Amino acid sequence: MLELKKICKSYITGNFKQHALKDFSLKFRKNEFVAILGPSGSGKTTLLNIIGGLDRYDSGDLIINGKSTKKFNDTTWDAYRNNSVGFIFQSYNLIPHITILENVEMSLTLSGVSNAEKREKALSVLEKVGLQDHINKKPNQLSGGQMQRVAIARALVNDPDLILADEPTGALDTKTSIQIMELIKEISKNKLVIMVTHNKELAESYATRIVELRDGELVNDTNPIKNEEKIKEDYNIKKTSMSFWTALKLSFNNIKTKKGRTILTAFASSIGIIGIALILSLSNGFDIEIDKFEKDTLSNLPIIISSQAVSMDENMMGQLTENFEKNENSYTDKKIIYPKQKLQDTISHTNIFTKEYIDYIENIDPELISGIAYQRSTSINIISKKEDVYSPLTLNYTDFFSIPKTLSESNNTGVVKENFDLLYGKYPSNKSELLLVLDTKNRISSTILEQLGLDSTKETINFEEISNINLKLILNNEYYIKYGNYYTVNTNFKELYENNNAIELKVVGIVRAKEESERIYGNVSGLFYSNELLDFIIDSNKDSEIVKSQEKANYNILTGEAFNETNTKDLTLGYLGADTVPVVINVYPKDFNAKDKITNYLDEYNKNKEENDKIIYNDLGQMISSMSGSIMDAITMVLIAFSSISLVVSVIMIGIITYISVLERIKEIGILRALGARKKDISRVFNAETFIIGTISGLIGIIIARLLVFPTNSIIYNATDLPNVAKLNPVHALILILISVTLTVIGGSIPAKMASKKDPVIALRTE
Ligand code: ADP
Ligand code: MG
Numbered sequence: 001m002l003e004l005k006k007i008c009k010s011y012i013t014g015n016f017k018q019h020a021l022k023d024f025s026l027k028f029r030k031n032e033f034v035a036i037l038g039p040s041g042s043g044k045t046t047l048l049n050i051i052g053g054l055d056r057y058d059s060g061d062l063i064i065n066g067k068s069t070k071k072f073n074d075t076t077w078d079a080y081r082n083n084s085v086g087f088i089f090q091s092y093n094l095i096p097h098i099t100i101l102e103n104v105e106m107s108l109t110l111s112g113v114s115n116a117e118k119r120e121k122a123l124s125v126l127e128k129v130g131l132q133d134h135i136n137k138k139p140n141q142l143s144g145g146q147m148q149r150v151a152i153a154r155a156l157v158n159d160p161d162l163i164l165a166d167e168p169t170g171a172l173d174t175k176t177s178i179q180i181m182e183l184i185k186e187i188s189k190n191k192l193v194i195m196v197t198h199n200k201e202l203a204e205s206y207a208t209r210i211v212e213l214r215d216g217e218l219v220n221d222t223n224p225i226k227n228e229e230k231i232k233e234d235y236n237i238k239k240t241s242m243s244f245w246t247a248l249k250l251s252f253n254n255i256k257t258k259k260g261r262t263i264l265t266a267f268a269s270s271i272g273i274i275g276i277a278l279i280l281s282l283s284n285g286f287d288i289e290i291d292k293f294e295k296d297t298l299s300n301l302p303i304i305i306s307s308q309a310v311s312m313d314e315n316m317m318g319q320l321t322e323n324f325e326k327n328e329n330s331y332t333d334k335k336i337i338y339p340k341q342k343l344q345d346t347i348s349h350t351n352i353f354t355k356e357y358i359d360y361i362e363n364i365d366p367e368l369i370s371g372i373a374y375q376r377s378t379s380i381n382i383i384s385k386k387e388d389v390y391s392p393l394t395l396n397y398t399d400f401f402s403i404p405k406t407l408s409e410s411n412n413t414g415v416v417k418e419n420f421d422l423l424y425g426k427y428p429s430n431k432s433e434l435l436l437v438l439d440t441k442n443r444i445s446s447t448i449l450e451q452l453g454l455d456s457t458k459e460t461i462n463f464e465e466i467s468n469i470n471l472k473l474i475l476n477n478e479y480y481i482k483y484g485n486y487y488t489v490n491t492n493f494k495e496l497y498e499n500n501n502a503i504e505l506k507v508v509g510i511v512r513a514k515e516e517s518e519r520i521y522g523n524v525s526g527l528f529y530s531n532e533l534l535d536f537i538i539d540s541n542k543d544s545e546i547v548k549s550q551e552k553a554n555y556n557i558l559t560g561e562a563f564n565e566t567n568t569k570d571l572t573l574g575y576l577g578a579d580t581v582p583v584v585i586n587v588y589p590k591d592f593n594a595k596d597k598i599t600n601y602l603d604e605y606n607k608n609k610e611e612n613d614k615i616i617y618n619d620l621g622q623m624i625s626s627m628s629g630s631i632m633d634a635i636t637m638v639l640i641a642f643s644s645i646s647l648v649v650s651v652i653m654i655g656i657i658t659y660i661s662v663l664e665r666i667k668e669i670g671i672l673r674a675l676g677a678r679k680k681d682i683s684r685v686f687n688a689e690t691f692i693i694g695t696i697s698g699l700i701g702i703i704i705a706r707l708l709v710f711p712t713n714s715i716i717y718n719a720t721d722l723p724n725v726a727k728l729n730p731v732h733a734l735i736l737i738l739i740s741v742t743l744t745v746i747g748g749s750i751p752a753k754m755a756s757k758k759d760p761v762i763a764l765r766t767e
Contacts, residue, residue: 002028002051002162002192007060009046009216020046022216023060027225030161033188035203036196038213044196045166047213051194052085052164053077054674055761075678082111082676086155088165088184092147093671093764094139094154097257098250100126101135104154107675109246111158125153129183145176152183154675163187165195169202181206242681244688251689254665265657266697269650269744273701273736274708275643280732281709283636285725290628295592298621302373302586303598305361309349309616329441331515335424336460337438339446340525351615353585360605361585368594373586380529380537381479382505383497385470386453390493393451393471416528419517424463425509431532432473433508436466439525440518448526452507463510472502473533476541505529587617595621647743650697654747658690662755669755670763683749683756690748691741698740702733 009021020043028034036044049055050062053072062069064080072080087093094103104122113121126132129149139147148168155163165184169177177199184193185206197203203210212220255262329338361372382393416427416435428435438444446456452469454461474496481490490496511528513521587602589595599619606614662669669682709726716725 001030001065003063004047004051005061005063007050007057007062009043009050009055009057019216021050021057024216024218025060026211026218026221028192028194029225030192031188031190032192032223033185033206033208034192034194035207035210036194036213037198037200037203037210040198042213043216044213046216048164048166048194048196049761051162052087052674053080054087054764078673078676078678080676081674082107083158084160084162086158086160086163087674088148088151088155088163088168089764090167090170091767092139092144092151092171093667093674094147094150095250095668095671096139097253099136099138100131100142100150102253103139103150104157106672107154107158110242110672110676110681112241112243121157122153125156126150128156129153143176144172145179148172148176148180149183152180152187156187161191163191163193165193167196167198170198177202242677242684244684247681247684247688248692250685251692254661254668255689255692261657262693262696265653266693266700269654269693270697270701270704270740272643272645272647272650273698273740274705275646276640277702277705277728277733277736278708278712278726279636279639279643280736281705281726281728282712283632283639284729284732285727287629287632288727289722289725290625290632294621294625294628298625301621301624302588303595303602303617303619305351305353305585305587305602305615305617307351307353307584309351309618327441329443331440331512332442334442334460335463336442337436337449337463337510338441338443338460339449339456339458340439340443349614349616350612352613353615357605357615361587364587364598364601368590368597369588370590371588373588380534381474381476383472383474383493383502384451384453385472385497390497391451392493416511419514419521420511421514423510423512425466425507428508428528428530431530431536432503432505433530434471434505435528436507436510437525437528438510438512440513440515440522442512444525466507466510469507471505471507472497473505473537474499474502475537478502595619647739651743651747654690654693654744655750657693658686658748659751659754661689662686662751665755666758666763666766669758670760670766673758673760674764679756682758683752686748686752686755687745690744690752693748694741694744695737697744698737701740702728702737706733 004024004026007021007024008019010017010019012018024043024047036047038044046055050057053069064084069077081087094100095106098106101119101122104126105118108118108121123132123135126135129152131146131149131153134142134146139150142150148171151168155165163184168184169180172180181202184195187193188208195203195207209221209223211218211222364372383390384393420437423438436444449456449461452471454465454469478496478499478501479490496502507527513524587598589598599617602615602617665685672682672685706728709728712726713724717723
């Protein structure tokens with residue numbers, strides 16, 4: 001049934017090659033008790049290891065049941081060791097942290113035998129070796145002889161065909177040795193037993209055949225097999241596998257033997273988890289607090305419906321960045337203007353407040369609002385003349401601006417002089433002089449150019465052409481005429497222009513933002529007018545008929561101040577002229593829920609409307625809260641990133657700890673491998689260990705973080721009067737435990753892999 005054919009095996013250490021077996025050939029019978037004798041170092045253990053499939057031969061062949069083992073793969077060898085071979089070692093090689101019963105059960109556990117069957121078989125072999133009373137003891141509670149009996153029971157439990165014993169009595173006294181030999185002899189009645197021994201007398205009195213080795217060669221065989229002898233061949237190898245549960249149990253028992261270290265390790269690696277859990281509880285709590293605060297306060301901020309609403313989209317961002325990208329036209333010295341498509345036309349939405357819309361706004365459920373405010377502004381009425389055509393300028397605030405008052409120095413052009421280069425002409429010297437402003441690429445909106453009477457269809461326009469611009473300012477008293485009860489714009493622009501009261505405006509110079517002011521003013525283009533002009537217009541309009549009638553209706557059209565008044569009955573929209581149409585409508589919600597209802601109501605208006613007819617609003621409270629929300633998120637992310645560093649440290653630490661554990665458990669690895677455990681099973685044992693540590697560490701982390709929430713909250717309470725801010729979300733807790741488990745398993749995976757690759761022979765030789 002078993003035959004060695006010209007087996008060679010050598011070990012290389014450094015430059016030295018040790019031949020442990022040289023062309024070794026030997027045949028065994030199915031049932032015999034073979035003793036192998038030989039001096040130390042003659043190759044006896046090597047021989048046993050090769051027969052048992054623990055070690056691989058270099059050349060030759062090992063025939064098992066007539067089959068060559070040359071093509072055996074790892075799994076087949078593992079299965080062979082598990083089902084067909086029982087090992088007995090001189091140093092017993094029991095796993096110290098599990099019971100006698102569990103030690104004996106191990107090889108059955110590996111081959112996936114059911115619990116009941118396992119127990120029954122293990123108990124029966126333990127009874128056979130006379131240890132039925134000691135099954136729940138740990139190996140170190142037994143004597144040497146008893147331990148060797150356990151080893152014998154373990155070797156027998158799978159009922160293998162082959163028992164390999166390497167100096168089983170080497171560590172025992174004579175009396176105990178004899179008892180063990182009796183036991184082995186009993187076994188050999190229906191098995192092949194191959195036993196290495198130093199003791200010639202024992203060999204002679206118990207073995208049926210003695211084989212002698214010297215320097216890796218056979219020197220004597222007392223009962224060699226004749227060729228005519230027939231050998232029966234029956235054999236089948238069942239694959240082994242360790243369940244994760246077994247691995248877990250094994251590791252759990254191991255961990256129990258080093259509780260202190262495990263707890264310390266778990267605690268150290270839980271620190272990252274504690275940090276993150278605390279940060280999450282805090283940010284979670286503050287989010288809730290901010291939410292409450294926002295509901296209370298921000299909901300009172302108005303919903304703003306502005307006549308020029310900006311729709312924020314990528315189109316706008318693209319245009320804005322395009323404007324700042326430098327190209328060959330940036331800061332050109334050429335005295336020319338490039339007409340450009342107005343940015344505003346593409347990004348902003350003009351809300352047209354029709355009478356119908358104002359009615360719609362006025363119909364908002366009064367229960368929902370604390371008020372509606374209408375902001376109005378005065379307009380500067382300008383008429384331009386090009387040849388015989390007279391037309392009003394409809395420039396608005398994005399391209400027609402006063403020089404910022406607060407920024408100006410003693411004279412109005414201070415800001416301009418500081419930030420802009422004068423490219424052409426001169427600075428204004430009185431209120432009726434204007435400046436044309438170009439962007440950094442000498443561009444200006446073609447709409448503006450056209451309204452100023454310049455030809456915007458041309459590719460470029462020379463600076464000198466600004467002298468062709470003819471503009472006149474018309475005051476409200478002239479611009480609007482009474483028509484019955486209402487006011488309307490006087491559309492006879494020629495008459496208005498020629499009127500003696502019209503004030504001539506002159507574009508006297510061209511400016512462009514300086515390079516150092518590009519960030520602020522680089523994108524500005526249009527017309528600058530002086531503050532004196534604005535003051536003059538406001539002053540003149542004060543006495544006008546139209547303003548007086550406005551005041552009666554209780555609306556301030558000059559300053560654009562808001563009134564918290566819902567009563568708009570007197571509003572006669574569209575008839576009083578441009579001034580009276582609101583520029584901005586502010587709707588003040590009563591509370592947070594009301595705001596939602598109002599925005600829903602406003603959205604309702606836009607349903608089935610053409611794009612142009614839609615009314616776009618801005619929800620200021622919403623904007624602020626989403627901003628504060630994202631700030632909170634950013635802070636949380638940064639803090640978590642910091643805490644994560646300690647998680648990385650834990651991963652490394654777990655790697656080291658697992659590595660130490662691997663070193664400590666090398667012997668166990670060897671034993672398990674000898675019993676038929678696969679490489680996979682070994683790494684599973686260590687992964688199970690890190691899994692347990694990871695779970696403990698996650699739990700410790702969460703428990704400590706939960707406890708730290710109390711002092712944290714009392715600190716916050718003292719500082720802010722907010723009670724119970726920090727709250728640990730159970731979902732976060734669960735996720736953090738999972739993270740802890742995952743990270744520790746990752747950290748331990750490399751040492752676990754290393755453990756699985758350990759050579760079982762070397763592992764067994766380690767003490
Ligand atoms: P025995 O069991 O008869 O005392 P071994 O089979 O253990 O002898 O060893 C045979 C020879 O092989 C010895 O010279 C030993 O030093 C050498 N040897 C065994 N295992 C190794 C190993 N893993 N590495 C290097 N040399 C080894
Ligand atoms: Mg030996």
